[in-house]
Amino acid sequence: MKKIQVFDPALCCSTGVCGVDVDQALINFSADLDWAKQNGASIERFNLAQQPMAFADNPTVKTFLELSGQEALPLILLDGATVLTGRYPSRAELARWADITLAEAEPKTSKGCCSGKSCC
C-alpha cells in the first residue's frame, strides 16, 4: 500500500492561538484524513512545532523547507515523492492516492479532528 505523509506547518495549540481565524480548511482536512484512515489508507501526519526531527531527517522535506520556507507548508509526500504543496488535499485526492473508490466508501462521521498527531 502506498504511504501518504503530511507535513504540517507549526500549528501550535488548540487554544486558538493558531486559530485566531478558525481555519475551515484544517477542520475539513482532519475529517477527510479520518475518513481515509477508516478506509484503510496509510497516512502519517507531522507537526513542525512538535516533531521537527521528522522534517530534518527527511531529505525531501528538509530541502523543500530550505528552498520555500515554512510558509509554503503543508507538504504531502506519496511514497516519499512530493505530490502536493501549499494546501491540503481534497477527499478525492486522498482517495486517488490511497486507491479508495469514492463511491464504495460511504463518508462516515469523524470521531474527532484532534485525535490525530497534529492539532486542528
Next chain:
Amino acid sequence: MLFLEQPPRFLFFTGKGGVGKTSIACATAITLAHCGKRVLLVSTDPASNVGQVFGITIGNQITSITAVERLFALEIDPQAAAEVYRERIVGPVRGKLPESIVKSIEEQLSGACTTEIAAFDEFTSLLTYSTLNSGYDHIIFDTAPTGHTIRLLQLPGAWSNFIEEGKGDASCLGPLSGLVKQRAQYKEAVEALADPLRTRLVLVSRAQEATLREVARTCKELAAIGISQQYLVINGILPGSEAEQDVLGKAIVNREQAALAAMPDILKSLPCDYVALKPFNLVGLDALHLLFAKNIPQLMPEVDQPISIDAPNLSALVDEIAANSHGLIMFMGKGGVGKTTLAAAVALELANRGLPTHLTTTDPAAHLTDTLTGAVKNLAVSRIDPDGETERYREQVLKTKGTQLDSEGLALLKEDLRSPCTEEIAVFQAFSRVIREADKQFVVVDTAPTGHTLLLLDATGAYHREVSRQAGDNGLLELTPMMQLQDPKQTRVLLVTLAETTPVLEALNLQEDLRRAGIEPWAWIINNSVAAAEPHSPLLKQRAYNELSEIDAVAHHHATRYAVVPLLMEEPVGRECLSELIHA
C-alpha cells in the same frame, strides 16, 4: 501567626510579584527550624534572594544552611528549567533546519505556561518521592502552581494523546513533550496539593484594593479544584503610628484600612494574619527573625538625611508624545502597577493640549472611565470588558472547533481556553479594532500584548496570508497589528513598574519579551514612588531610601527614557487628581 499553627508537611505561599512571598517563606522556614523541625525551603522565584538572605550560594541543589540548624534550601530557576525543555526539542534540529524555522519552534515553547509547568515539573518529585523528601518534617515553597496548571494536569485528555505517546494534540501542556515524569507521579503530586492534611496554601497580599481583588480570584480558583485549606497573610501594613508623623503616612494608613474593610467576602472567611511594614530590609537572619515579631526592638537604622530624587515627571514624556499629532500609546506592565490610571492621565493631558485622543481601557471597576466620559473636550473614552471579550472568544472557538471533539478532547480545549494567553488574545483582538484609528488621532490603551503572543499571532497571520494569496484572495495584504506595533513612528510602548526588586525584574522580562518581537519599549514609568513623594515619617523614609537603587537601575540601565510618578495622598480618580499625576 495563625498560618504557623500546627502546620502540615507542605506549605505553599502564593501571591503576585513584590508582595513579599519569599521573605515570609524564609521567616516561616526559620521559625519552624527553631522549633526543632527539619525544614526544606524551596524557592522558584526568578529573583530568588534566598541565598542572599542567608549569605550563601544555593542554586539548583539542596544546600544546608549552616547558620540555622536543621534548615536546608533549594532554588529552582523556572526560566532555566523551561530552557532545558526547549533545548530537548529544538537542540536536535538546530543546524539541520533553516534558522527561521528553528526560531519559530522556539517561540512556541517560550510562553508563560511553559515556564510554569517546567517549574512544577521540577518540584513534583519533592511532593511524591519519599526518598527525596523523607528527611524533612516540612517543605516550604515560596510559590504555587496556578489553578490552570493543576486543572490541566488533572485532565485525562491532556495525557492520553499527548504525553504518553510523546506526540499528538497540543495544549498548554503540548509544547512540553519533554515532560519527563510519569503521569502517575503528576497525579500523586496534584493529590498531595489538594490534601489538607498534607498541604496548606497561604495567600499573600498587600492591603490594596486591586491586589486583594486578584487574591480573591486566586482563592476562588484554587478552592474550586479542591485546595480548600487556605490562609491569608496581609503583608507590609503601615502601622497606625506613622499617621501621626506624616500627612502622606496618614493618607496611606487610611487607604489601607479602607481596602481591608472592603475586602472581598471570600477572603474575610479565611484565617488571616497581618504583618506590619518593617523599618529594615528583610535580609539576614536577624531581620527575618523579627518579621513575625509583635514588638520590634528599637534597632531601626534610621535614614537621617531627607530623601529627594531628581527624576523626570510624566509631563516631560507627554511633551515628546504631543510633538506628533497622532499615534498609538500602549501601557504595559503586571497587574496592579497602575496602568489604567497612568493611561487615563496621559490621555487627559493630550486632550487638554487640544489633541484629539481616544482612551480605551480594561478598567474592571469602570469608575475611572466614568469620571472622564463626555467630560473633556477632545477626549473619547471607551471600555473593553476582558471577561466579556474572553467569553465571546471562547464561545466562538468552542462552536467552530469543539463540535468535532470527543468528551476528553472537549474538556482539554475548554481548559486551554481558560489560559492567560486566551484572555490576552481576546482582549488584543478587541483592541485591534480601535488601534486602526491611530493614524488620525491619539489612541491610548491601558494594556498591551506580550511579545510572545504577538509572535504567535503573526506566525499564523503570515500563514493565513499565504493561504489566501494562493487562493487568489488579495484582500488580506494590509498591515498586520504586529507591523504597526513594531514601527516606532506609529507606536509607543510605556512600561509601568514600581520601585521594588521583583516588579522591576518583571518589567525587565516584559521588555526582553517585546524585544524578541522586534518592539523596543519607548519609556519606563515608575509609579507610586514613595521617594518621589518626599516623606517624613521614619518608616516611609526607609522605604523611600530602599527605592533609590531600583530607580537608579531603571534610569541608567533599563530604560532609554523614564519618568517617576509619586505616590499620591488620594487614589487618583477624577480630572484634578489625574492632572496632578502629570505634573507632580
